[in-house]
Amino acid sequence: MFGFPISTPRPRKDYASCSGCGLCLLVCPVWRRSRDIGLAPLGRAKALQHGAVAADIAESIQSCTLCAACEPACPEDIGLVAMTLDLRRQLIQPAAVPSLRARMDEQAARPLAPRPSSSAVLLPGQALREHPGTLARAAALLGGMSNIPIADDDGSDIALALEAGVETPAQRLQQFLQPLRGLKNVAVADGLLLRHLRQWLPGSKIASLGLALSSLAQVRRALRASDLYVIEPRAYHADYQRLVKHYDALRSDAGCTLNLDLQRIAIPASARSLAQRLEPETAADIRDDSVQARWILQGRNVERIVVENLEDSAAFERVSKLPVVHLADLADDGTS
Amino acid sequence: MHLTDVEPGTLGPCPVAPDALQGIKRQQTNPGRWNGPNWEEFAAAVRARGIELRETPAARAAFATDAGGTAYGLAHGVVIARSSEQIARLLQAAQQYRVPVTVSGGGLTTEGESVAFGGVLLDMSGMSRVLHIDADALTVRTEAGIFWHSLAEELRRQDLDYLSAPLNLTSSVGGTLGVGGIDVNSARFGCSADQAIALQVVTPTGDIAECSDTHNAELFQRVILGYGQFGVITEATLRVRRYTPLRMHYFYYASLRSAIEDLQLLDRNDASDYSGILTIMDCAVNVLVAFDSPEREAAFMAHWRPRLSAYGELGFGLRALIHYALRPWKLREAWYLLERKRELFPELRRSEYMRDGTMLDRSVVFSRAVWKFWGGRQMVIPDLATSAAKFIDAVERGNAVCRKFFPHYTLYLVGIKLRPEHRAHYEMSCIPPDAEGWAYGCEFEPMLDGGAYSRDYLQSFKNEIYDIGVDLGASYYRFGGMMKGYIRRVFGDALVDRHLALKRAADPEMILNRHVIF
Numbered sequence: 001m002f003g004f005p006i007s008t009p010r011p012r013k014d015y016a017s018c019s020g021c022g023l024c025l026l027v028c029p030v031w032r033r034s035r036d037i038g039l040a041p042l043g044r045a046k047a048l049q050h051g052a053v054a055a056d057i058a059e060s061i062q063s064c065t066l067c068a069a070c071e072p073a074c075p076e077d078i079g080l081v082a083m084t085l086d087l088r089r090q091l092i093q094p095a096a097v098p099s100l101r102a103r104m105d106e107q108a109a110r111p112l113a114p115r116p117s118s119s120a121v122l123l124p125g126q127a128l129r130e131h132p133g134t135l136a137r138a139a140a141l142l143g144g145m146s147n148i149p150i151a152d153d154d155g156s157d158i159a160l161a162l163e164a165g166v167e168t169p170a171q172r173l174q175q176f177l178q179p180l181r182g183l184k185n186v187a188v189a190d191g192l193l194l195r196h197l198r199q200w201l202p203g204s205k206i207a208s209l210g211l212a213l214s215s216l217a218q219v220r221r222a223l224r225a226s227d228l229y230v231i232e233p234r235a236y237h238a239d240y241q242r243l244v245k246h247y248d249a250l251r252s253d254a255g256c257t258l259n260l261d262l263q264r265i266a267i268p269a270s271a272r273s274l275a276q277r278l279e280p281e282t283a284a285d286i287r288d289d290s291v292q293a294r295w296i297l298q299g300r301n302v303e304r305i306v307v308e309n310l311e312d313s314a315a316f317e318r319v320s321k322l323p324v325v326h327l328a329d330l331a332d333d334g335t336s
Numbered sequence: 337m338h339l340t341d342v343e344p345g346t347l348g349p350c351p352v353a354p355d356a357l358q359g360i361k362r363q364q365t366n367p368g369r370w371n372g373p374n375w376e377e378f379a380a381a382v383r384a385r386g387i388e389l390r391e392t393p394a395a396r397a398a399f400a401t402d403a404g405g406t407a408y409g410l411a412h413g414v415v416i417a418r419s420s421e422q423i424a425r426l427l428q429a430a431q432q433y434r435v436p437v438t439v440s441g442g443g444l445t446t447e448g449e450s451v452a453f454g455g456v457l458l459d460m461s462g463m464s465r466v467l468h469i470d471a472d473a474l475t476v477r478t479e480a481g482i483f484w485h486s487l488a489e490e491l492r493r494q495d496l497d498y499l500s501a502p503l504n505l506t507s508s509v510g511g512t513l514g515v516g517g518i519d520v521n522s523a524r525f526g527c528s529a530d531q532a533i534a535l536q537v538v539t540p541t542g543d544i545a546e547c548s549d550t551h552n553a554e555l556f557q558r559v560i561l562g563y564g565q566f567g568v569i570t571e572a573t574l575r576v577r578r579y580t581p582l583r584m585h586y587f588y589y590a591s592l593r594s595a596i597e598d599l600q601l602l603d604r605n606d607a608s609d610y611s612g613i614l615t616i617m618d619c620a621v622n623v624l625v626a627f628d629s630p631e632r633e634a635a636f637m638a639h640w641r642p643r644l645s646a647y648g649e650l651g652f653g654l655r656a657l658i659h660y661a662l663r664p665w666k667l668r669e670a671w672y673l674l675e676r677k678r679e680l681f682p683e684l685r686r687s688e689y690m691r692d693g694t695m696l697d698r699s700v701v702f703s704r705a706v707w708k709f710w711g712g713r714q715m716v717i718p719d720l721a722t723s724a725a726k727f728i729d730a731v732e733r734g735n736a737v738c739r740k741f742f743p744h745y746t747l748y749l750v751g752i753k754l755r756p757e758h759r760a761h762y763e764m765s766c767i768p769p770d771a772e773g774w775a776y777g778c779e780f781e782p783m784l785d786g787g788a789y790s791r792d793y794l795q796s797f798k799n800e801i802y803d804i805g806v807d808l809g810a811s812y813y814r815f816g817g818m819m820k821g822y823i824r825r826v827f828g829d830a831l832v833d834r835h836l837a838l839k840r841a842a843d844p845e846m847i848l849n850r851h852v853i854f
Contacts, residue, residue, distance in 0.1 A: 019405070021403070075704060245687065
C-alpha cells in the first residue's frame with residue numbers, strides 16, 4: 001500500500017480559530033452573488049463554533065466553489081478549503097457520485113499508463129482536452145525544443161472526486177501517481193488537483209499550467225498593456241505568497257490588467273458549485289459566471305481577455321464581445 | 337431604598353453615585369434575553385408580509401457574537417436585509433408584536449452592540465450594492481450594508497476613493513455612520529460620519545425617509561452618530577475623492593508624551609495628509625505620517641520634520657541597542673520589541689501593496705495587519721476620546737492601566753477634525769462636548785493572544801479605562817452595549833433623558849437596538 005494520505009492535508013488551524021473578521025466575505029464569489037453570510041466561510045465557521053454539524057449547513061458546503069480566495073485572505077491562516085472538503089465528506093453524497101465512483105473503478109481497471117519519456121509531464125484536464133489545438137500549443141510551448149508529454153491519465157476523475165468529497169480508491173490513486181513518481185516537473189491545469197499533487201509528489205516541482213506558460217518569455221512578450229489577464233484562482237491561491245510576486249512582476253513587465261482585487265486576491269471568473277461541476281448538463285446555471293465576469297470587467301478599459309483556464313472563456317464570452325484567448329494561443333496570435 | 341421604575345429594554349437612571357465604584361471590580365452588564373412572547377405570531381406575520389425569516393440554529397449561530405467575542409446571544413430569527421421596503425415591513429411588524437430587532441453590519445462591535453439577545457437579527461450585509469457613482473460631483477450613493485472595502489473596490493475602478501473610513505476592511509458604511517469611524521486622515525477630514533451628505537433611513541416605526549442637513553435635518557442629526565437608535569440606515573450618499581497612493585513615513589519615539597505633542601503639532605498646522613500613532617510598547621512609539629503628493633511630502637520634510645523630536649528607524653534602533661545594553665535585566669522587553677519588528681514591519685511593506693515607494697491601499701495593508709497581529713476570538717478595545725488639551729493626560733493614565741492588566745498591548749491614537757456645522761450631529765456621541773477644533777481618540781488594545789482572561793478581568797480593565805473618562809469629562813467611541821453603564825456618568829442625566837424621550841417618541845415599543853444605549 002502506498003504511504004501517501006488519501007484525505008486532504010490537515011489544516012494548521014480549523015474553524016474554531018475563526019475570529020469573525022469577515023475578510024473571507026470580501027473575496028467569496030458565493031457571497032458576492034448571494035450576500036448571504038451563511039453561504040460563506042464565515043457563516044460555516046460560526047455555525048460550527050456554535051454547535052452546527054455538516055448536515056445543518058449542507059447548502060453552504062455544497063455551494064462553495066473551492067476557488068480558495070478565502071485562504072490567503074484569512075488572517076488566522078485557517079485551512080478553509082480543507083475544512084470545506086472535510087465537511088463535504090461528512091455529507092450524504094450527491095446523486096452523481098455513484099457514476100463518479102464507477103468512472104474511477106473503470107479507470108483503475110485499465111493498464112498502468114507508460115512512464116513519460118521526459119522528466120516533465122502535462123496534466124491538461126478535461127477542458128483543455130476538449131480544445132486539442134490549444135493543448136498542442138501548450139505542450140509545444142512547455143516542451144521547449146520538443147513537446148512536453150501529455151499524460152494519458154490526467155486524474156480528471158480524481159480531481160472531481162476530491163471536489164465532491166468522495167474518497168479515491170487507493171488502487172486508482174496508485175495507478176494515477178505511479179507514472180508521475182520521480183518526474184522533475186509536473187504542469188497541471190486543475191488547481192485543486194495541483195494542491196494535492198504537491199503533497200502526493202513531494203519530490204516533484206508542481207506548477208500550474210498558467211504559471212508554467214506565463215513564465216515563458218515568448219508568452220510574456222505576446223501580452224499587451226490593453227489585455228485583461230485572468231489568473232486561474234485555485235492554483236494561484238494554493239501558492240499565494242509566492243505567486244502574488246510572480247504575477248505582480250508579470251503586470252509590471254506587460255503592463256496588463258489582472259483579475260486581482262485590491263487585496264491581490266484573484267477574482268474567479270467562473271464560480272461553479274459542486275452540483276454544476278458534477279452534473280453540468282442538468283445543473284447548469286450561468287448566473288454565477290455572469291456576476292463574476294461582469295465584476296471583473298466593470299470599469300476596466302481592456303481590448304482582449306487572456307485566460308489561463310479555458311473554463312473561464314465561456315464566462316467572458318457570455319457577458320462581453322471582447323476577444324478571449326487562452327494563454328497557450330497567445331504566441332500564435334498573429335495580431336500580437 | 338427606592339429604585340426608579342425602568343422601562344423594559346432600557347437601563348434607566350444609574351442609582352449609584354458617579355464616583356461610588358471607583359476601583360471596585362464590577363461585573364459586565366449583558367442585557368437580559370428577550371423571552372419571546374408573541375414570537376410565533378410575529379414570525380407568521382413577517383412571513384405573510386413576504387419576508388424570509390431564518391430560524392435554524394445554524395443561521396442564528398452565525399451571529400451569536402461580535403468581534404469582541406465576550407457577549408454571546410442568540411436571535412430567535414435572522415432576516416437578511418434585501419430592500420428598504422422589506423426592512424420597513426419588518427419594523428412595522430416588530431412594533432406591532434413588540435419584538436426587538438438588532439441590526440448587524442460588519443459585526444465588528446466589541447461590546448455586544450450587534451448581538452441579538454433574542455428577537456430578530458437584521459443582517460444589513462445583504463444590502464451592499466453601490467447604486468450610483470458621480471465622478472464629477474465626487475459623490476457615491478450606496479446601500480448602507482456595504483463594507484467600506486467593497487465600496488473602495490468599486491470606487492477604484494473609476495480611480496476614486498472614499499474620504500475616510502475605519503482601517504478595517506469589513507466595517508459597514510451604515511454601522512460606521514452610526515458611531516463615527518476614524519481613519520489616519522481624520523485629523524484633516526473628520527470622522528467617517530462627517531462624510532455623509534444624505535441618508536435613506538427606515539425609522540423604527542417602518543417609515544422610509546430621506547434626510548440630510550437640509551431635509552429632515554433632525555432625523556439626520558439623530559441618526560448620524562446615533563448608535564442605531566433612531567432608524568436603520570439603508571442608503572447613504574457620501575463624499576468621495578480622486579484616488580492617490582500614499583507616501584508613508586514612520587517616525588519613532590521613546591515616550592508617548594513627546595509623540596502626542598508632535599502629532600498635535602502636525603495636526604494643528606495641517607503638516608501632513610495622514611497622521612496617527614501606533615505603539616508597540618509605551619517605550620516604542622510609532623508616529624505614522626503620510627502624504628498624497630510629493631509636494632506635500634517635500635513641504636513637510638522642509639518645514640516640519642526638523643521640528644519633530646522623532647528618531648528615524650536606524651536612530652531608534654541604535655538608541656534601543658544602547659538602552660538595553662545598559663539594562664540587561666530588560667532583555668525580555670528588548671527581545672519582544674525585536675520580534676514584533678521582525679513580524680510586523682514586513683507586513684506593512686509587502687511589495688504587492690507598494691509601487692514606486694508608495695502604499696497603494698492603506699486600509700488593505702493596515703487592516704490585514706490588524707487582524708493578523710491583533711485579531712482573535714476575543715478582543716477588548718476600550719477607548720477614550722478627549723479634547724486636545726486633555727489627551728496626553730488621558731493616554732498616560734490609560735497606559736498605566738494597560739500596564740497593570742496586560743504584559744503587552746497597543747495604543748492607536750488619532751486626531752479628529754471637528755466640523756462646527758456638524759455640532760448637532762456630535763451630541764451624545766464619541767465627540768467630547770468640550771472639544772474645539774480637534775478631538776483626539778485613543779484605543780487601548782491588549783494583546784490577548786495565548787493568554788487566558790476571564791470576562792470579569794477584561795471588564796475590570798475596561799472599567800478602569802472608562803473611569804478615567806468619567807474623571808476627565810471625556811467621551812468614548814464604544815460606550816454602547818456592555819459599557820452603557822457609563823453613558824449617564826459621562827453625558828449626564830439631562831442629556832440622556834432628552835435622548836431617551838426622543839427615542840421613545842421615535843420607537844414607541846423600544847424595539848430597535850434596544851440594548852445598545854438605553
